[in-house]
Amino acid sequence: MTTVATIVVAVTAGALLWTLAEYLLHRFAMHCLKGKGIMSREHLEHHVHSSWHFSRTHLMSWAGMLAVGFGLWMPLAWWATGPAIGLAVAVGWALGYFFYELQHALAHLRGPSGGYGTWLRRHHFHHHFGHPMANHGVTLPVWDRVFGTYERPERVRVPRRLALPWMVDDDGELRPEYAEDYELVGRATDSERLAGLDRARAFASVAPAD
Template identity: 35%
Template sequence: MVAKGFTVDLNKPLVFQVGHLGESYQEWVHQPIVSKEGPRFFESDFWENLTLTVWWAIPTIWLPVVCWCISKSVRMGHTLPEIVMMVLFGIFIWTLIEYTLHRFLFHIKTKSYWGNTIHYLLHGCHHKHPMDGLRLVFPPTATAILCFPFWNLVRIFATPSTTPALFGGGLLGYVMYDVTHYYLHHGQPSSDVPKHLKRYHLNHHFRIQDKGYGITSSLWDKVFGTLPPQKSAKECK
C-alpha cells in the first residue's frame, strides 16, 4: 500500500514500517489480509518470539494462578457461597474492562509514527491479519506485567481476604476472553450461542469495525449503544 510515497513491504518486518503511513495508517490497518500465516514483526528473533503465543498457553499458565488466588481467600476464612459471588463479580468486572480496553484503547485513532507503531503492536496487527493464529491471544509476559497494577487496584477497593478471590475472578474472566477470542476466529461452532458470537465478532472485523466491541458478550455494546446494525450482523458469515 502506498501512502505519501511510502510503501509497506509485507515481505519485511512490519512493526517499524507502519509508523511511516501517517494519517493513512487507519485506512491501511483496517483492510484485512485473510491468511493463517502471520507477518514477521521484528528482525530480531528474540523480540519476534515474544509476539508469538499458542492459545493453550493461556489456560496452562493462568488457571493455576486463578486457583491459587481463590484458595488464598478460602484459607482466609471465606465460605463457598462467598467465594462464588466474589469470583462471579470479578468475571463481571472483567467483561467491562474487556469492552473498555477494546473500544477506547485498542481502537484509538493514531497518525504519528510512534502512535501508529504502538497501535499496530497492541491491536492493529490483529485487524490487519485477523487469522494469525499465533497472535490471537495476549503474550503471557505482557499479561504478567499488567497483573501487578491490577492486583494493586483491586487491593484499594477490597479487603485483604477478598482481594485474591476478586482478582482471581477477573483473571479467570481474562482467560475465558482470550480462549473465546481464539475460538471465534478458528473454531467451527455447532450450537447457537457460539455461532452468534462468531458472527458478531467477525462482523466487527470485516463489516463495521467501529461497533461490536464485546468479545465474550454483547452486554456492554447494548448498554453503551455500540451494537452493530442487526442486518449486517446477520449477513456476516
C-alpha cells in the first residue's frame, strides 16, 4: 500500500538523485570535457564571465532534465514499485533540478539572505574563483564530501573584474558586510589580453588569474 510517508520518501529520493546528477554532470560532463559538446561549452563560458543571464540554452536544459525525470526515472520506478512512486520520484527529481537552477541564478544575481545562501555562495564562488575542480555540488556539499572534492576556503579571493554585482558598492569596492567571506584582488581593468587569459583558464578548469 502506498502511504503518504512512502510518497514523501520517494519525492526525497528523486531530489537526492538529482543532487547526484548535479555533481556528476557538473564535474564530468561540464569540466572534464573541456568545452567539447554544448553542455560543457556553455558551462565553461559561464566560468569565463561568472555572470548569469537567461538564454535559450536554459530552455533546452529544462526540457532535457524534465525528459530524463519523466521519460526515464518515472517509468523505471513505476516498473519497480508502481505508478504513484514512479511519479513521485520524477516530481522529486524535477523539484531538485529547479531548486538548483533557482539557487544558482540567485547566487550570481543577488546577495545572500540567510545562513544557507551565505554558505552556498562561498561554496560556489570558491568553485568559480579558487578551484574549479572542487565544490561541484551547488545546492549540497554531500557528494563533494563523498568523492573527496569538498573545499572550504578561509576567504574567497575574487578578481575585481569578475566581482558579482551584489558584492560591490557604486565605487566597485567590496561591501563591508561581505568582508569576512570575500576579498577583491587585482585591478578592475578588463584588457583584451586578460579576457583571452580568462577564457583559456576557464576552459582548462583553472581559477582566473588575479
